Amino acid sequence: MANTIKARAKVSGDECLVKALITHPMETGQRKDSKTGEKIPAHFIQEVNCEHNGANVLNALWGPAISKNPYLSFKFKGAKKGDSLKISWVDNKGESDSLETKIG
């Protein structure tokens, strides 16, 4: 999987505000397939990590109660315009993706 993450990181004063949108079904495992009547297996992101200058700024542990195509926003200090921010996720099936984006 590639390009599932869209993110914007902007510095304002001494704080960087990050907004990210990830494409992912976030299936709870409770939903039934309308045609077969069987439950669609759980498939959801379990961990999201955001790194700046080699340091982890956010470690998010998610469950299936996070909405489909999850949105995430957070703020951290110590970033400068032009710095790089890396956002990555891993799901319960072992699939993953990551994105490196420039802070603006």
Added chain:
Amino acid sequence: MSMKRRVFLKGSLAAGALAGVGLLMPQAVLAAWPKAAFDATSVDDALKGTYGMTDAADSSDINIKAPDIAENGAVVPVTVESSIAGAESITIMSASNNNPMAASFNLGKGTAAYVATRVKMAKTSDIVAVVKAGGKLYKAAKNVKVTIGGCGG
């Protein structure tokens, strides 16, 4: 992860019925994921699974921004902000979901006690936000009315 292992995992996961969340997780990758917390059916058990404690003091220094009425329980925007000094972690739960635990955010040293995301709510419920700071837990709750439940059950 090597391709072989990925393919094997994919194959073994796809085969057979997945009887529920978390039965066939690749343990090596997910050692840090608090399964007990996400499987918990009560707020207290979810806290125990996440932080190893359940005592949380009510705090007015935690602000939960969420709609009073959520039209679509599948996508309820929640923002939690806190002014408690030394906040290291924020956990969000939807108290009346079968499994209340929605997410836990571990904050880096320079990261603000501010997180925003969207959660699924099965029905009208309290959104509970717990902040861990200085070895203690603090909590706040906001009731959100849900007109159409969002867990698809």
